[in-house]
Amino acid sequence: MSEKLMFVQGNEACVQGALYAGVDFFAGYPITPSTEIAELLAAKLPEKGGKFIQMEDEIASMCAIIGASLTGHKVMTATSGPGFSLKQEAIGYACMAEIPCVIVDVQRGGPSTGNPTHVSQGDINQARWGTHGDHGIIALTASNHQDVFRITVDAFNLAETYRTPVVLLFDEVIGHMRERLVVPEPGALPIVDRLRTSVPKDVDYHPYLPREDGRLPMSDFGGHHRYNVTGLFHDMWGFPSNNPSVVQELLRHLVDKIDTNVDVITRYKEHYLDDAEYILVSYGSSARSAIHLAKNRRQKGERLGVLELQSIWPFPAELVRARCADAKAVVVVEMNMGQVLTQVKAAVDHPNRVFLANRIDGKLITPSDIKGLLRVIQGKGV
Amino acid sequence: MAIKDYLRERFFPHMWCPGCGHGTILNSLLRAIEDLGLSKSNIVMTSGIGCSARISGYVDFHSLHTLHGRALAFATGVKLSKPELTVIVPMGDGDALAIGGNHFIHAARRNIDITAIVMNNRIYGMTGGQFSPLSGPGKKATTAPYMTIDNEFDVVELAKAAGATFVARSTAYHCQEATGYLKQAILHKGFSVVEILSQCPTHYGRKNKEGDAAAMLEIQRDTTARIGSKALDENPGLIPRGIFVDIEKPEYCEEYGKIIERATKRKAS
Numbered sequence: 001m002s003e004k005l006m007f008v009q010g011n012e013a014c015v016q017g018a019l020y021a022g023v024d025f026f027a028g029y030p031i032t033p034s035t036e037i038a039e040l041l042a043a044k045l046p047e048k049g050g051k052f053i054q055m056e057d058e059i060a061s062m063c064a065i066i067g068a069s070l071t072g073h074k075v076m077t078a079t080s081g082p083g084f085s086l087k088q089e090a091i092g093y094a095c096m097a098e099i100p101c102v103i104v105d106v107q108r109g110g111p112s113t114g115n116p117t118h119v120s121q122g123d124i125n126q127a128r129w130g131t132h133g134d135h136g137i138i139a140l141t142a143s144n145h146q147d148v149f150r151i152t153v154d155a156f157n158l159a160e161t162y163r164t165p166v167v168l169l170f171d172e173v174i175g176h177m178r179e180r181l182v183v184p185e186p187g188a189l190p191i192v193d194r195l196r197t198s199v200p201k202d203v204d205y206h207p208y209l210p211r212e213d214g215r216l217p218m219s220d221f222g223g224h225h226r227y228n229v230t231g232l233f234h235d236m237w238g239f240p241s242n243n244p245s246v247v248q249e250l251l252r253h254l255v256d257k258i259d260t261n262v263d264v265i266t267r268y269k270e271h272y273l274d275d276a277e278y279i280l281v282s283y284g285s286s287a288r289s290a291i292h293l294a295k296n297r298r299q300k301g302e303r304l305g306v307l308e309l310q311s312i313w314p315f316p317a318e319l320v321r322a323r324c325a326d327a328k329a330v331v332v333v334e335m336n337m338g339q340v341l342t343q344v345k346a347a348v349d350h351p352n353r354v355f356l357a358n359r360i361d362g363k364l365i366t367p368s369d370i371k372g373l374l375r376v377i378q379g380k381g382v
Numbered sequence: 383m384a385i386k387d388y389l390r391e392r393f394f395p396h397m398w399c400p401g402c403g404h405g406t407i408l409n410s411l412l413r414a415i416e417d418l419g420l421s422k423s424n425i426v427m428t429s430g431i432g433c434s435a436r437i438s439g440y441v442d443f444h445s446l447h448t449l450h451g452r453a454l455a456f457a458t459g460v461k462l463s464k465p466e467l468t469v470i471v472p473m474g475d476g477d478a479l480a481i482g483g484n485h486f487i488h489a490a491r492r493n494i495d496i497t498a499i500v501m502n503n504r505i506y507g508m509t510g511g512q513f514s515p516l517s518g519p520g521k522k523a524t525t526a527p528y529m530t531i532d533n534e535f536d537v538v539e540l541a542k543a544a545g546a547t548f549v550a551r552s553t554a555y556h557c558q559e560a561t562g563y564l565k566q567a568i569l570h571k572g573f574s575v576v577e578i579l580s581q582c583p584t585h586y587g588r589k590n591k592e593g594d595a596a597a598m599l600e601i602q603r604d605t606t607a608r609i610g611s612k613a614l615d616e617n618p619g620l621i622p623r624g625i626f627v628d629i630e631k632p633e634y635c636e637e638y639g640k641i642i643e644r645a646t647k648r649k650a651s
Contacts (some may be wrong), residue, residue: 222464
């Protein structure tokens with residue numbers, strides 16, 4: 001098998017990445033602009049003996065993949081804004097019970113039904129805090145199809161490594177745009193498989209007792225070990241507990257297992273950043289316009305660079321602080337009212353030098369939109 | 383095996399009130415599983431939230447205690463991903479038919495091989511006695527201080543209409559009969575529903591002046607009758623018990639197996 005060249009939508013690049021990572025169970029519900037992911041997997045999963053099911057609603061889709069993950073499968077669902085809202089309770093369940101799963105949110109305009117066929121990046125904070133209660137979460141994104149493929153593989157790997165739901169925050173432009181994709185040969189990218197317990201049959205297995213390295217080996221439902229999984233606070237047996245020390249220890253674990261690994265989880269790209277006086281911080285499709293502008297302005301001698309974030313949660317605050325330390329100004333380029341802007345301002349040494357270049361009208365932000373704001377910041381007028 | 387070998391004693395004492403019918407139903411279920419000689423490691427019990435849902439923790443099977451109303455959706459993922467497992471889903475009336483109503487009708491429509499048990503005590507017990515979609519009109523509950531005006535579902539009629547291929551009803555009083563129906567439901571290939579009337583003396587019984595647990599069990603005896611019985615013929619107002627549907631239809635996971643065959647053939651050619 002060699003690498004495969006394709007010309008595909010971002011949604012298909014995501015599907016190819018998922019298949020490469022070993023997805024073998026998908027449950028979903030039709031919703032624009034993510035539906036192609038379900039359609040493609042309906043065709044491709046049974047070809048490899050995997051399972052696809054169209055559930056009765058978004059909630060059921062999220063619940064079904066959690067059930068399938070417990071029998072030892074790599075699982076995914078895909079949705080957009082309203083569906084992402086509906087899935088939140090079950091995403092919290094996966095956080096609490098520590099069930100690996102991947103949720104794709106191809107973002108569209110919101111709130112509510114909003115602007116279903118147009119682009120937005122308005123779900124950044126929902127990915128972080130959509131479900132109730134404190135918890136850690138991983139959310140990744142990408143701005144081109146090659147990266148969509150790779151970050152999708154990463155999503156499955158991180159879900160298995162940290163036993164957590166991982167959100168892929170794509171957007172309508174990325175989802176529907178067609179672009180070149182090279183699917184690497186099998187083995188070219190590392191794949192993290194399910195870590196299964198080595199505890200033998202008839203010996204007590206503790207589903208929530210960490211190994212020395214902090215990881216929690218799993219045991220497939222249907223195997224030797226019969227244990228309890230619950231959304232209640234629970235002890236190392238998976239038994240419900242409201243013992244204050246059990247509750248506190250588990251909650252800290254759920255937050256710390258993600259947040260203390262921010263450096264390992266962080267994914268980003270630098271474009272023309274080394275000597276940049278002005279830095280654009282962006283992600284997803286809006287990063288394409290930021291990179292385009294930086295490339296053009298560099299040709300005119302302007303020291304403009306882009307820090308492209310590919311992991312949004314846990315937020316790479318230290319990375320952003322360090323890269324932006326010497327900048328005259330930092331412009332966050334995104335298609336919302338400043339959801340990543342808030343994080344950047346909190347991260348940097350000089351929050352008064354951080355500005356927002358955004359569009360919230362369902363249109364992709366353009367290089368000239370960003371350039372207009374940059375001129376104002378630079379005192380050059382519009 | 384003794385009944386206690388199916389239980390996780392670490393979980394006890396259980397959290398059900400004195401006189402609750404749910405323990406009797408658990409007993410009926412474990413006897414059914416024992417009679418069938420099923421391996422504990424081949425059973426997944428998935429439940430939602432509520433008094434009934436706590437059953438899954440008490441039994442020594444693979445157990446998945448999930449979200450309110452969503453047990454059947456989780457169970458669908460378990461079953462389709464590993465069809466060789468026996469999947470049993472005990473639910474309360476609110477869990478199954480209010481918040482979980484959509485999953486209930488769609489699991490029935492798919493005819494996926496899951497055994498759903500509706501432990502119907504006509505009340506939300508865990509939250510302190512609010513009326514449920516199975517309370518029916520003219521009842522008292524904490525959220526119906528004057529009386530309920532909501533009509534109730536008939537679980538049997540709903541399950542039939544939605545496409546369940548095995549539908550039965552019994553009561554906590556008729557615990558041996560319930561064991562028989564549960565055995566047939568578990569063996570049945572397809573979506574099976576067993577409604578078992580249960581008593582909640584703490585909330586429903588007290589508010590509606592039905593007396594203590596023993597009195598409520600007598601009500602189950604006196605207000606129900608087997609289908610085909612003389613008692614039911616003479617008193618059509620009684621609640622019928624028995625097996626209402628037992629038919630064969632293509633089962634979802636087996637049908638999906640055929641999809642895999644078709645897809646792998648297409649890929650190979």
